[in-house]
Amino acid sequence: MDATQEYKCPCCGAPLVFDAGTQNLHCESCGNDFSIDTMQLLGDGLADAGGMSKYDWKTYTPRNYDNENDVRLADYTCPSCGAEITGDDNLGSTVCPYCGNSTFIKGQFEGALRPDYIIPFKIDKKHAVSAFEQDSQKRPFLPDSFSDRKKIEEMAGVYVPFWMFDCDCNAAVAYNAEMTTAWEDSTYDYVKTDYYKLFRKGRIGFANIPVDGSTKADDKYMEAVEPYKYNDAVEFSGAYLSGYLADKYDVDVEDSIDRANERVKNSTIRAFKDTTSQYSSVEEENARVEFSDGKIRYALLPAWMFTFKYMDELYRFAVNGQTGKVAGEYPVDNGKKRKYFAKIAGICYAVVAVAGFLLLK
Ligand SMILES: [Zn+2]
Ligand SMILES: [Zn+2]
Numbered sequence: 001m002d003a004t005q006e007y008k009c010p011c012c013g014a015p016l017v018f019d020a021g022t023q024n025l026h027c028e029s030c031g032n033d034f035s036i037d038t039m040q041l042l043g044d045g046l047a048d049a050g051g052m053s054k055y056d057w058k059t060y061t062p063r064n065y066d067n068e069n070d071v072r073l074a075d076y077t078c079p080s081c082g083a084e085i086t087g088d089d090n091l092g093s094t095v096c097p098y099c100g101n102s103t104f105i106k107g108q109f110e111g112a113l114r115p116d117y118i119i120p121f122k123i124d125k126k127h128a129v130s131a132f133e134q135d136s137q138k139r140p141f142l143p144d145s146f147s148d149r150k151k152i153e154e155m156a157g158v159y160v161p162f163w164m165f166d167c168d169c170n171a172a173v174a175y176n177a178e179m180t181t182a183w184e185d186s187t188y189d190y191v192k193t194d195y196y197k198l199f200r201k202g203r204i205g206f207a208n209i210p211v212d213g214s215t216k217a218d219d220k221y222m223e224a225v226e227p228y229k230y231n232d233a234v235e236f237s238g239a240y241l242s243g244y245l246a247d248k249y250d251v252d253v254e255d256s257i258d259r260a261n262e263r264v265k266n267s268t269i270r271a272f273k274d275t276t277s278q279y280s281s282v283e284e285e286n287a288r289v290e291f292s293d294g295k296i297r298y299a300l301l302p303a304w305m306f307t308f309k310y311m312d313e314l315y316r317f318a319v320n321g322q323t324g325k326v327a328g329e330y331p332v333d334n335g336k337k338r339k340y341f342a343k344i345a346g347i348c349y350a351v352v353a354v355a356g357f358l359l360l361k
Contacts, residue, residue, distance in 0.1 A: 007039050010197065045199035049174035049286040055261045056292040057165070060253045065114040071238030073112065075248070076104035083216050084248040085158075086112050088241050097156040097245065097305035098216045099314065112248060115236040116164075116297040119228055121157055121244065121321040128304035128319040129153060135326035141340070143310050143333040151308065157321060159241070159300035160222060161213035161249035165206070165260040167294035171268045172201040173287040177279040196279065200272040209263050210301070211256040213249035217303070218316060224327030225320040228301050232322060236300065246300055253296060265289050 007016040007025055014029035016039075024033040067073060072089040080101035086109075087094075095102050123131070129152055136142060145151070175198040182191045208230045212222045269284050276282045302321025307314050310331040317328030 007034075010034070010039075010042055011195070041199075042197060045172075045197070045201075046174055046286070048172040048201065049199065049288050051172070051288045053261075053265065053288050054290040054292070055167075055257070055264070055294065057167075057257060057260075057294040057296055060163075060296045060298070062298075063114040063116075065112045065238065067109050067111070071242070072109075073238050073241060074109050075107045075112070076245075077107055079103070079105055081216070084250070086241065086246040086248055087244070088238070091245075092243075094156055094245065095154040095306070097158050098307065098316070100154070100307040100309060112246075113298060115161070115300045117233045118159065118236045118240050118300040119230070119233050119302055119322055120240050121302040122232065123302075123304070123319070123321055123324050125153070125155065125157065125304065127324060128155060128157075128321070131319050131324040132304075132317065132326055136330065139330045141332045141334075141336045143331055143336075145310070146308065146331065152306065155304045155306035155317075155319070157244040158217070158303055158305050159244060159246040160217045160303050161247055162210045162299050162301055163213050163249075163251075163253050163256040163260070164297045164299045165209040165211065165264070165294060166297070167209075167264060167291045168203065168205045169264065169268065169289050169291040170203055171272070171287065171289045172199065173269055173272045174199055174285045175273070175276060175282050176285050177276060177282045179278075180280045197285075198276055198279075198282070200275060202272070204268055204271055206264055206267065208299075209260055209267075210299075211251075211259045211263070213251045213256065213298070214247045215250050217247060217305075217318075221316060221318045221327040222303070225303060225318050225323075225325050228320070228322055233299065240300075244302075249298070253298075 009016050009027035009030060009032060011032050012027065012030040014027055016025035016027055016034065019026040022033060024035055025039060026033050065073065073086050074089045076085045076087055076091060078096040078099060078101055081096060081099035083096055083098045085104065091104065094104060096104065132152060136146065177196040177198050179194045179196065180191055184190065210226065212219050265287060268289055269287050273282055304319040304321055305317065307316050313331065315329060315331050319326050
């Protein structure tokens with residue numbers, strides 16, 4: 001065989017030469033030896049993980065909601081922020097969960113997309129308010145107006161639309177890994193680093209990867225209130241919307257697919273990496289994910305939402321309507337913050353003064 005042309009040293013890239021004595025491939029540049037089997041495994045592994053990923057989702061066939069045979073629903077629009085909401089036909093007084101405006105305009109029901117399933121609210125408003133209050137108590141320098149309970153009680157129960165992705169993948173990932181060992185003798189400290197090329201290959205299944213279908217419900221806080229527990233999911237019925245709002249999706253399924261692919265790939269890399277804990281450092285080099293017939297469903301997930309306006313800035317909050325997990329960015333009262341730091345500075349000054357006094361003695 002003409003090994004010199006076929007194989008390059010994986011450590012330094014120099015051509016390898018077949019050594020008849022050891023039956024190995026030898027690198028004259030860095031001095032390493034590799035068996036032919038090892039080089040073949042390496043080539044196969046790299047080709048496998050470096051191949052093209054294939055994400056093949058089934059087309060989603062929408063089902064329409066029928067206002068005649070189901071519970072009557074109506075469409076509402078917020079004249080202030082443009083949010084489009086579906087709710088029951090006689091929606092009571094409700095504050096817009098996205099901008100705080102207090103009137104919705106009722107419109108003609110346009111036959112909304114019928115979700116494949118819904119996770120009904122498990123936490124009522126009272127519990128959502130107290131979950132939020134508990135969370136906010138941990139935050140420093142909140143404006144006083146923030147504890148206005150009436151404002152917090154404006155929170156609205158909103159079903160947020162999600163595209164849900166299920167798939168069963170074949171995946172191959174290549175990692176570069178290092179293992180360091182350290183020891184010492186009476187003269188020196190030694191550190192030895194071994195370099196590895198790791199390959200992981202296998203099947204991994206995903207169920208209910210959520211991608212937010214509403215641009216109004218900010219991804220930042222929607223991802224922060226996850227996870228939802230899907231064993232509470234039930235077949236959709238309009239009756240679940242009574243007393244609640246359902247945000248209408250405005251992100252098409254096609255536009256959500258890239259997001260789902262990214263989540264599948266990242267989760268695969270992470271899951272396979274869990275099998276490499278014996279190494280001191282592991283970096284992903286390449287990943288290939290392949291599946292066909294991935295399933296897409298449309299779901300409504302429950303969240304309590306409200307907004308808070310402070311210094312012309314709108315702060316949005318969400319409480320998971322199933323688990324009570326709170327997400328959102330809190331405002332900071334700069335006056336309170338300044339006072340607090342002034343007090344600390346005052347204490348430091350006093351300490352310095354005492355120290356100065358001790359030195360003088
Ligand atoms: Zn070499
Ligand atoms: Zn609004």
